[in-house]
Amino acid sequence: MPGQLETDGALVAPVVPGSSVGIIANPMSGRDIRRLVARASVFPNAEKTNMALRLIAAAGALGVQRVYMSTDGMGVAGGVLRAAGKPRARDGRWPELVFCELDRATGDAEDTRRLVRQMRERGASVVVLLGGDGTVRAASTECAELPLLPLSTGTNNAFPEMWEATVAGSAAALLATGRVTREEATYRAKxxxxxxxxxxxxxxxxxxxxxxxxxxxxxxxxxxxxxxxxxxxxxxxxxxxxxxxxxxxxxxxxxxxxxxxxxxxxxxxxxxxxxxxxxxxxxxxxxxxxxxxxxxxxxxxxxxxxxxxxxxxxxxxxxxxxxxxxxxxADGPTVLDVRAALAHAAERGLLVSGMPSQPITTYQEVR
The missing domain is CATH 2.60.200 (Tumour Suppressor Smad4)
Known part of the structure; x- marks a missing residue:
């Protein structure tokens, strides 16, 4: 299992060969009829692009070798591609970015199912979903044992949770690189x-x-x-x-x-x-x-x-x-628990350099 971060002027996580994370952004989530009959918010695709970029940055910082990104005709993947061509110094290391394309997009749940299947077959360790309850339901029929991390960009979002994408990306990277295990950081949904x-x-x-x-x-x-x-x-x-x-x-x-x-x-x-x-x-x-x-x-x-x-x-x-x-x-999808993943990382000091040999039990002065 990969260990703690290395220090070379900055905290750096070594790349773990073969590690990969998938990202599927549903461009239609947060746009249904409930915006007419209720005061549901509209979730813009520009923010989905920004969320994907934050996920990718977190994956790169924690040593994920490759990120698989869904494609779409509504600008989410296009925004990611443009940002990838103009890297910023503060973004740090980016993983290899692979865009997963569909021969023919249908604009419905079948697109999500085919993208999950493609990422699973390519060896992704976890797939992050940007969508609502319907997006997760579609993904669950194709994920098999592949863990999902649903992030809320839909309407009701009773199943996906609201997580800042940088935090969620860190949890996904911890699982993908083997720093936390499936037993520690996932659960089986009903x-x-x-x-x-x-x-x-x-x-x-x-x-x-x-x-x-x-x-x-x-x-x-x-x-x-x-x-x-x-x-x-x-x-x-x-x-x-x-x-x-x-x-x-x-x-x-x-x-x-x-x-x-x-x-x-x-x-x-x-x-x-x-x-x-x-x-x-x-x-x-x-x-x-x-x-x-x-x-x-x-x-x-x-x-x-x-x-x-x-x-x-x-x-x-x-x-x-x-x-x-x-x-x-009790046969729903396997779900990545962000809280559990980061709690185990904190307990073992996985995101801290120069950890003491003994656990810290009281506040200590840092010299």
Whole structure:
């Protein structure tokens, strides 16, 4: 395993041969219909370019040999290419930059899946995703055992987290160079498997059954139509439908079980929760029942007709004769835990030169 940094006038991490990080920036994330029906922010592609540049700089500083960068037709990769041609002294060492191109871009989730597959086959140790919940869901179907690091550039972003790209890039580099191990710095996410007749879908955050008859524009914003909610995890600080469960029965990302909630819609309810179901929208939601969703348990929906939304977007329509079942399993993607990676780096002094032979237990004067 590579050790601490070397000192030669500056902190320098030696290049680890064969180490590589992938970066996939979804140019469409943060641009959907919720900007019309809620006060969701627009995430500009110029900032995605800047995030990618900060990720690349961190990877280079920590000795990653190669970075694979996605391509797109909306300027994100173009901005990275222009910056690569005009290096600045303060940027330090840059890794070898390889752009992954698609024969034919579709502009949808299939692009993400093909890029993940390409980076996995090229040997990337971790792929950083710049996108929202839908981007991560698409990537999870192709990543196999390849760890993902989702960074929030979408709308609800219940699964991706908000990390400064320099910090996230440092965590990714620590894993890619072997300075921290997968056992120390990753966890296996849960997944909700949906079966609707012969059709199947997967969700990483929540599945919601609504009485709306058509998929339409996909986004959910009318809480009166919601009837059943199934959450792989439910955090009280989340945005989106999972916040409903998170405020009454929190469940962590690494807890074995999830949460299921039966919603009242427009009917009377014994209790109500005021939840941030969308950016700028705090809605009162009536609760009829809240219960654990056990790992391996399959629950059949009692709603006779409507639509199924996965991670906040309607995907499936159903009616009589098409039974909907939801099953929680511990077979989601492997996810890089930024906090854990950097905590192990701090504990072992991986980013510090001249570490003492004994751990520091009290504040000491630096001479």
């Amino acid at each position: 997944a909700l498997h949906v079966r609707c007749g012969a059709a199947t879908e997967i969700a990483l955050v929540d599945v919601c059954i609504a009485t709306v008859a058509h998929v339409g524009a996909r986004a959910l914003w009318e809480v009166g139509t919601l009837r059943e909610l199934y959450c792989a995890f439910a955090e009280p600080h989340a945005i989106g439908l999972s916040s409903i469960a998170g405020l009454v029965a929190p469940s962590g990302r690494t807890d074995p079980d999830g949460v299921r909630v039966r919603l009242a819609g427009e009917a009377a309810a014994p209790r109500r929760v005021l939840a941030p179901v969308a950016p700028g929208v705090l809605a009162q939601v009536g609760l009829l029942e809240v219960a654990p969703l056990r790992a391996g348990e399959s629950v059949t929906s009692a709603v006779p007709r409507g639509t199924v939304a996965v991670d906040g977007e309607r995907e499936l329509e159903f009616g009589p004769g098409r039974t909907v079942t939801v099953t929680l399993r």
